[in-house]
Amino acid sequence: MKTLVIAENEAAARELAAGARAYADEVVYATFADPVTGIADKCLVVEVPEGQAKEAAFDTFVKILADEDPQMVFFEPTRRLKALVGRLAAHDGASVMTDISAIDEESVKTRYFGGIAERTAKSITPVAFCSAGAGTFKDAEPSGTDVVETVEYVAPAVTLECVERETLPPAEVDLTAADKVVAAGRGFGSEEELEEARTFCKAIGAELGCTRPLTETEDWFPREAYIGVSGLMLSPEVYVGIGVSGQMQHMVGVDRAQVAFAINKDAHAPIFDKVDYGLIGAINDVLPKINAKLS
Amino acid sequence: MKIAVLVKILPDDQDIQVNGDRTLDFSRAKSTVSTYDLNAIEAAAQLAAKADAQLVAVTCGPKSINDSKTRKNILSRGVDELYMLADDGLELADAYQTGRILAAMVQKIGDVDLVIAGDGSADLYAQQVDIQTAEALGWPAINGGTALDTDGTTVTVTRMLETEREVIRMPLPAVVSVAPEVALPRIAGMKDVLAAGKKPVVEFTAEELGGIAAPTIETVEILAPVPTPRKKQIFDAADEGAIDAFVAALREVM
Numbered sequence: 001m002k003t004l005v006i007a008e009n010e011a012a013a014r015e016l017a018a019g020a021r022a023y024a025d026e027v028v029y030a031t032f033a034d035p036v037t038g039i040a041d042k043c044l045v046v047e048v049p050e051g052q053a054k055e056a057a058f059d060t061f062v063k064i065l066a067d068e069d070p071q072m073v074f075f076e077p078t079r080r081l082k083a084l085v086g087r088l089a090a091h092d093g094a095s096v097m098t099d100i101s102a103i104d105e106e107s108v109k110t111r112y113f114g115g116i117a118e119r120t121a122k123s124i125t126p127v128a129f130c131s132a133g134a135g136t137f138k139d140a141e142p143s144g145t146d147v148v149e150t151v152e153y154v155a156p157a158v159t160l161e162c163v164e165r166e167t168l169p170p171a172e173v174d175l176t177a178a179d180k181v182v183a184a185g186r187g188f189g190s191e192e193e194l195e196e197a198r199t200f201c202k203a204i205g206a207e208l209g210c211t212r213p214l215t216e217t218e219d220w221f222p223r224e225a226y227i228g229v230s231g232l233m234l235s236p237e238v239y240v241g242i243g244v245s246g247q248m249q250h251m252v253g254v255d256r257a258q259v260a261f262a263i264n265k266d267a268h269a270p271i272f273d274k275v276d277y278g279l280i281g282a283i284n285d286v287l288p289k290i291n292a293k294l295s
Numbered sequence: 296m297k298i299a300v301l302v303k304i305l306p307d308d309q310d311i312q313v314n315g316d317r318t319l320d321f322s323r324a325k326s327t328v329s330t331y332d333l334n335a336i337e338a339a340a341q342l343a344a345k346a347d348a349q350l351v352a353v354t355c356g357p358k359s360i361n362d363s364k365t366r367k368n369i370l371s372r373g374v375d376e377l378y379m380l381a382d383d384g385l386e387l388a389d390a391y392q393t394g395r396i397l398a399a400m401v402q403k404i405g406d407v408d409l410v411i412a413g414d415g416s417a418d419l420y421a422q423q424v425d426i427q428t429a430e431a432l433g434w435p436a437i438n439g440g441t442a443l444d445t446d447g448t449t450v451t452v453t454r455m456l457e458t459e460r461e462v463i464r465m466p467l468p469a470v471v472s473v474a475p476e477v478a479l480p481r482i483a484g485m486k487d488v489l490a491a492g493k494k495p496v497v498e499f500t501a502e503e504l505g506g507i508a509a510p511t512i513e514t515v516e517i518l519a520p521v522p523t524p525r526k527k528q529i530f531d532a533a534d535e536g537a538i539d540a541f542v543a544a545l546r547e548v549m
């Protein structure tokens with residue numbers, strides 16, 4: 001079997017190429033720039049002209065797919081690749097399964113309703129397209145050659161003009177590396193109230209993340225700080241949810257925490273069913289008291 | 296100008312129960328509009344108002360999607376007309392099937408200049424229907440939009456990627472999918488809901504759309520995960536010593 005890996009970033013390229021190796025005797029890897037060598041039998045570089053969106057490489061990738069004829073395509077689940085590779089699959093009438101959490105020879109698993117359930121599904125088309133997030137193949141090792149080829153760019157019929165492009169400032173904290181993680185939820189009434197959460201984090205040596213609404217409806221946190229099915233999937237030693245209701249979409253992101261805590265004013269909040277220790281109380285009442293006792 | 300917003304109607308996840316054998320019980324779950332499609336409808340309504348465009352909503356799914364409360368919900372948000380295909384052949388439809396049928400609907404509606412889709416559906420969240428619909432239509436597409444504008448012949452989209460911000464311009468007709476932060480859904484007033492009841496709903500049949508494509512994915516099973524075992528020791532701050540007990544548990548892991 002032959003697998004094509006499409007990735008924008010080095011870490012994903014390595015992990016997907018390693019994962020592909022377990023199923024395929026030939027691994028070809030394609031990227032836009034800065035190819036990683038030694039992870040595939042061949043690396044293809046697609047250079048998109050300045051001033052165009054990377055999705056403009058669609059016609060070039062159609063050609064790669066025809067030339068390489070893989071049975072499986074693994075891609076990094078970035079927004080751009082969901083668009084580019086999803087379109088390739090549609091063009092081919094092939095199945096796409098995004099953000100798979102597990103895979104075997106027969107089928108893949110994806111989350112259903114944000115983690116309320118897991119769906120086991122099978123591709124029934126000749127080529128299967130799958131995207132897998134970090135950690136799906138974490139124990140596999142990539143191997144390969146240093147062969148790098150630049151693919152001739154095929155201009156698209158319609159231009160996707162890139163008028164502006166800027167690199168966003170890097171994230172200030174890396175929640176994926178933190179042993180202890182505190183999540184602030186909508187139970188926080190204002191940005192000022194978060195100070196109390198920061199004091200708490202300092203006291204227990206944790207990093208502060210949040211639920212999705214705090215990056216969306218409010219902009220109290222950068223987008224990289226929200227935990228859950230569509231954000232960060234973590235495996236910390238300790239998780240503390242404060243003012244978090246405990247919706248599945250958030251909780252799947254911390255399901256693997258060794259010990260979980262919650263503070264919520266509602267005794268019936270679903271989160272109390274998903275933690276080891278819970279405290280029923282209002283943030284502005286109990287958090288200062290907890291901080292005083294910890295200091 | 297005519298703008299079409301793609302909307303998924305599905306069971307409300309708040310009412311999904313897990314059975315003893317870990318299968319899901321949808322019997323108490325009412326139909327609702329997929330969460331992030333509400334943001335897409337709002338973005339589309341704001342753009343339609345600004346560009347003086349007509350706004351139509353397009354939805355497809357199994358027969359259960361066709362209930363009057365959900366229809367009114369969609370039509371009370373600045374949408375002029377609703378187009379629907381309710382066919383049980385679309386139960387568990389995959390992105391390919393959905394994209395093909397939505398594209399056929401957009402073509403049948405006619406004269407659509409811009410299709411707007413949400414970030415991803417609450418059930419599968421595969422983030423594929425936008426792009427797959429675009430491919431079936433043969434139109435350009437951009438995802439992750441956080442702001443959009445149109446001059447009638449092109450659409451300009453600001454998009455947030457993982458580590459970049461881009462502004463992309465493409466010619467119409469085109470497809471744009473939007474991230475939830477693009478717009479906050481409105482709270483429809485009584486007047487809007489009443490007016491929604493009088494707006495046109497056009498129901499298509501699969502036949503007049505050329506039929507539903509064969510599936511590309513077969514669902515083997517859908518099962519709730521085995522929950523992580525937890526101690527569930529809950530203290531009430533109103534009780535004497537509760538905070539001390541909670542702090543003691545915290546100290547254990549510090």
Ligand SMILES: Cc1cc2nc3c(=O)[nH]c(=O)nc-3n(C[C@H](O)[C@H](O)[C@H](O)COP(=O)(O)OP(=O)(O)OC[C@H]3O[C@@H](n4cnc5c(N)ncnc54)[C@H](O)[C@@H]3O)c2cc1C
Pocket residue numbers: 114184185186187188210211212213226227228229230231232242243244245246247249250263264265266269281282283284330331415416417418420
């Ligand atoms: C497709 C999709 C993907 C999603 N992905 C994610 C994701 O990855 N991550 C994510 O987080 N969400 C995600 N969501 C959103 C998710 O469904 C929930 O809406 C969200 O997690 C709820 O956040 P919350 O707990 O902060 O807010 P709420 O659900 O509003 O809960 C607030 C809680 O705070 C408590 N509270 C209120 N005031 C106080 C107080 N003074 N003191 C103490 N407690 C108080 C309340 O009792 C309540 O339990 C997704 C949704 C969809 C549809």
